[in-house]
Amino acid sequence: MADVPKEGRLTRFLDFTQLMDMASESVGGKILFATDDFFAPAENLIKSDSPCFKEHEYTEFGKWMDGWETRRKRIPGHDWCVLRLGIQGVIRGFDVDVSYFTGDYAPRMSIQAANLEEGNDAMRDAALKVEMTNDKRVRLFRQVPQLPINYQKSQKEESGTGATATPEEFEAIAELKSDDWSYLVPMTDLKPGNPASGHNYFLVNSQQRWTHIRLNIFSDGGIARLRVLGTGQKDWTATDPKEHADLVAITFGGVCVGFSNAKFGHPNNIIGVGGAKSMADGWETARRLDQPPILENDDNGILLVPGCERAVFRLAHPGVITRIEIDTKYFKGNAPDSCKVDGCVLTTQEEEDMIKQKWILPAHKWKPLLPVTKLSPNQSHLFDSLTLELQDVITHARLTIVPDGGVSRLGLWGFPSSICLLRPREKPMMKFSVGFKANP
Numbered sequence: 001m002a003d004v005p006k007e008g009r010l011t012r013f014l015d016f017t018q019l020m021d022m023a024s025e026s027v028g029g030k031i032l033f034a035t036d037d038f039f040a041p042a043e044n045l046i047k048s049d050s051p052c053f054k055e056h057e058y059t060e061f062g063k064w065m066d067g068w069e070t071r072r073k074r075i076p077g078h079d080w081c082v083l084r085l086g087i088q089g090v091i092r093g094f095d096v097d098v099s100y101f102t103g104d105y106a107p108r109m110s111i112q113a114a115n116l117e118e119g120n121d122a123m124r125d126a127a128l129k130v131e132m133t134n135d136k137r138v139r140l141f142r143q144v145p146q147l148p149i150n151y152q153k154s155q156k157e158e159s160g161t162g163a164t165a166t167p168e169e170f171e172a173i174a175e176l177k178s179d180d181w182s183y184l185v186p187m188t189d190l191k192p193g194n195p196a197s198g199h200n201y202f203l204v205n206s207q208q209r210w211t212h213i214r215l216n217i218f219s220d221g222g223i224a225r226l227r228v229l230g231t232g233q234k235d236w237t238a239t240d241p242k243e244h245a246d247l248v249a250i251t252f253g254g255v256c257v258g259f260s261n262a263k264f265g266h267p268n269n270i271i272g273v274g275g276a277k278s279m280a281d282g283w284e285t286a287r288r289l290d291q292p293p294i295l296e297n298d299d300n301g302i303l304l305v306p307g308c309e310r311a312v313f314r315l316a317h318p319g320v321i322t323r324i325e326i327d328t329k330y331f332k333g334n335a336p337d338s339c340k341v342d343g344c345v346l347t348t349q350e351e352e353d354m355i356k357q358k359w360i361l362p363a364h365k366w367k368p369l370l371p372v373t374k375l376s377p378n379q380s381h382l383f384d385s386l387t388l389e390l391q392d393v394i395t396h397a398r399l400t401i402v403p404d405g406g407v408s409r410l411g412l413w414g415f416p417s418s419i420c421l422l423r424p425r426e427k428p429m430m431k432f433s434v435g436f437k438a439n440p
Contacts, residue, residue, distance in 0.1 A: 336375050
């Protein structure tokens with residue numbers, strides 16, 4: 001394996017790219033400010049889908065592009081934007097995607113970050129002001145601010161689109177003092193390419209919690225997508241230990257650490273923010289090819305099939321699971337026949353060993369939380385955990401579906417425990433999504 005690159009350096013080290021995109025609009029990410037949106041708005045940066053190209057499509061301002069693209073700068077300075085993360089927590093890496101921006105990509109960029117929740121009251125008030133300013137406008141339909149006297153505005157620009165940020169927006173964003181935010185990626189050259197090679201990956205080793213990102217481009221140009229890859233982080237010290245919480249939620253720090261198959265959707269999706277928006281917003285496997293020609297049920301209505309698919313999750317915090325939610329919404333013709341859930345206790349080192357061994361874990365390690373249970377299509381299921389006493393603390397959970405299919409959401413509700421075996425690492429572990437073989 002190649003050496004892990006230094007923090008903030010351009011890398012082709014891809015293991016962290018299976019983490020959740022903390023900035024995506026699908027998890028609540030939001031663009032708060034952009035200096036310029038002339039050709040294409042900054043909101044495109046955080047779209048959940050991959051960028052596309054429409055060869056013959058143009059707007060009144062120029063070529064239609066699926067990304068953020070600013071005008072060619074003819075005044076001092078450079079372009080930048082600020083976004084609020086939908087999932088706030090630890091950042092493991094960035095994917096700066098310039099797909100399709102072959103002759104007009106931003107040649108250089110840098111990324112800064114801040115945790116505005118830990119700031120003083122004045123900083124929190126400033127962040128709120130930026131949010132309010134952003135909510136008042138409809139991006140791409142705002143008035144053009146005062147430009148240099150030699151800049152000739154067209155009648156189409158006067159209509160409000162293709163403009164720079166307003167003075168009100170500049171005034172509000174200035175109070176956040178984003179120039180002084182911490183640099184996670186210094187100014188770095190970007191490499192253009194087609195969709196297969198247009199990704200620029202950057203590793204981040206910071207263990208801090210971040211809430212906001214500033215993306216700088218030098219001096220202008222286009223970027224298709226910005227993926228902020230990492231895990232959520234919750235301040236458990238400020239949480240009532242008697243409070244019922246979804247201990248696997250990605251917003252709190254839950255993460256998939258192994259799976260057998262993810263042909264149509266990554267298991268991280270099922271611990272995502274809010275309810276699923278479509279079938280694409282879930283975990284779906286390929287059809288297994290080891291099924292008998294004619295299927296049969298047992299006496300309980302469970303299919304008698306040889307195989308299964310599995311996904312393993314590290315909880316956001318060790319705890320006791322008391323209720324389990326399995327949601328198959330949108331999976332109407334491809335829901336699993338049945339499922340079961342097991343839990344175990346693993347230290348950090350044991351987790352790393354299991355990832356290397358593709359999750360071949362001794363059977364006695366797993367504690368049953370939910371026995372084999374029949375599932376219905378397009379339905380939310382709530383089950384009581386098999387935990388009879390509040391003593392069975394777990395750190396990891398395994399969802400097994402039989403024989404294959406899709407799940408939209410998994411919820412593991414319970415109470416956090418003071419026991420914490422997952423000690424902080426000196427370096428972040430990057431192998432979050434190593435698959436394992438699903439045994440019959």
